[in-house]
Amino acid sequence: MAGFLPIVGLSLVVSLSATAIASLLGFALASVLALGRFRGRAALIVLVNALLGLPPVAVGLLLYLILSHAGPLGGLGLLFTPGAMILAQTVLAVPIIAALGHRALAEPWLRYGRALRSCGVGRMRSLPALFAMSRVALLTAVLAGFGRTISEVGAILVVGGNIAGYTRTMTTAIALETSKGNLGLALSLGGVLIGISVAVSTAALALTVPPGGLGRENQAG
Amino acid sequence: MRRACTAWLLLALAAAAPAPGPAIVLASTTSVENSGLLAHILPLFTAATGIRVHVLAQGTGQALATAARGDADLVLVHDPEAEARFIAEGHGIDRREIAWNDFILVGPLADPAHVAGGHDAVAALRRIAETSAPFVSRGDASGTDALEKRLWRVAGITPSGGWYREIGGGMGQALNAAEAMGAYTLSDRGTWLAFGNKAGLGASVEGDPRLLNRYDVIRLDPRRHPAVQSGPAGRLADWLASPEGQAAIGDYRLGGTQLFHPDADAPPADSQIRSGGGC
Known part of the structure; x- marks a missing residue:
């Protein structure tokens, strides 16, 4: 399989940029x-959590219709480019990072918010x-977002087009090799x-957790 | 940290920035891509003209739909009826046949419907329906799917029941499914020959003139689709039809077998399709 490293490189560039x-x-x-206090906050929290289940193919299709030449943003020429793929994966990752990030921030705010405010x-x-x-909890949110982007195939297949040497990533290559009946190669790509x-x-x-810090959050807290 | 950020930015720009020279989008059927034909011939075109080609491998129905929205510069497909509609609707112009091969009925080596070795695709489909042997249908409006539906119509059968399984997927997915289910399915010869998971499958029926598979290239009408890169797309269409392009198509071999015949190498007048390994 030619051009293996560019495929890995593009997967990382697209997914890390989106993350x-x-x-x-x-x-x-x-x-x-x-931290906010505004009307509709509870509804927004429910909405963000509901969007955790955003189906990649549906996101891809929606963006395709928007970025298509016949769509409102067709003039940008983004369709079937890495830029469109970054956009699609960003849409998929935002709810995950926002929902988990909210969880991570709400708990210490409940515990220390009053003290912080009383100190002015x-x-x-x-x-x-x-x-x-x-x-650490926020990093988990980022990694969950990264996990979503690096592993999804539905959205980038639709807006990227799986073009060899241009928009082909690890996941679209796995889908392609499976369809060519090269199951062994597809499986090894999955391993990589x-x-x-x-x-x-x-x-x-x-980079984030000090050495020996992992798994000791309970004692530290 | 700042250095890492700069390096990342450069990497991202390198990936996002268009490489020098024009690039056109070719919406093609999966068979010419998955069989390796385009990967063989397009670098020759790029070397000769400096025009890069981005290939979208989709089923014929999806490829035509993509082009009808103005999202492709040229189409390479294989469903004469859908192509005629595409042109009649004002999207396409200048259809040219550039290659042909044939379809085959692929089936389990155990051959539960007893159709192996035959040359009549319609009779074979009747037998499959009578014996309720499992049959995998693409069900994705591709060129292969369109031909399969036409053959069922000729056979006078509306396939339904547990034996008839529409998977809604590409050719390779259908072959993987047929292999797993011990089912029959219709495949283009190019994808079949290049397919890596044949296992318990074999070619059951081939050589029926109705199984002719012609590939056409169609340009988009620039009056209907002004954003299309008409110039470079036209050069690719011209090149595919030129002696040079035709020779490149005829030269492509997989394991010593020729997968596609250039248009110049037309099927014999009686439309008898050559079958077997020499195809």
Whole structure:
């Protein structure tokens, strides 16, 4: 199979970019959900949690209709490009990172919010402290978002087109090789994908959690 | 950290930025892509013209639908009736036949319907229906699916029941399903020859003139689809029909077997399709 490394590279570029963008948007939304006081907040929390089950194929189809030349944003020329794939995966990852991020921030805010406010620290100024307290749980949210993006095939197949050497990723290559009856090759690609996923998670945890810190949250808390 | 961010940005830009030279989108049927034909011939075209080709491998129905929305520059498909509709609706112009091969009825080696070795596809389908032997249908509006439906109509049968299984998937998925279910299915010869999971399957019926499989290239009408890259797309269509392109199509071999015949190498006048390994 020619061009294996570019396929791995594109998978990582697309999924990590989408995860990064989705983390910014998701954490902003999570902060609003955890600390905000406004009408409809409960409904928004329900909505964000409901969107955890967003079907990738449906997201792909919706974006396809929007990005198609016959659609409203056809002039951008994004369809069948890596950019469209990043957009699709961002849409899929935002609810995951927002919902899990909300969980991660709401709990310390309940516990320490009153103390922070009594010391005269405003809501906005409390955020850095809350993020620092919850960083492992927030990292889990990011990794869950990354897991969604690196593993999904439905959305990027529709908006990316699985074009060889341009928009073909690990997952679309696995789908393609399966359809060609090359089951062994498809399975080994799946193995590589799992390996990459493990490597990314390990690196992220190693960078965020101090050595020996993992698995000791209970004692530390 | 900043250095890592910069490196990442450069990498992302490298992936997102278009490479030099024009690139056109070819919406094609899965068979010409999955069999390896396009990967063999398109680099020759790119080397000769500098035009890169992005291949969308879809079923004929989906490929025509993609093009009808203006999302492809050229189509390469194999369903004469759907193509005629596409042109009649004003989307396509300048249809040219560029290659042909044939369909075969693939089935389990155990052959429960006793159709193996025959040359009459319609009679074989009747036998399969009579014996309720499992049959996998693409059910995806592809060119192969369209031909299968036509053959059932010719046979005077409306297939239904537990033996008739519409999977709604591509050719390779249908072959994987047929292999797993011990079922018959209709396949284009190119995908079948390139398919890697044949296991308990074999070619049951071949050589029926009704099983002719012609591949046409159709340009999009620039008046209807002004965003289409008409110039480079036209050059690819011209190249596929040129002696050079036709030779490239005829040269493609898999395990010593020719998968596609160039149009110049037309089927004999009586439409008797050559069968077997030499096809």
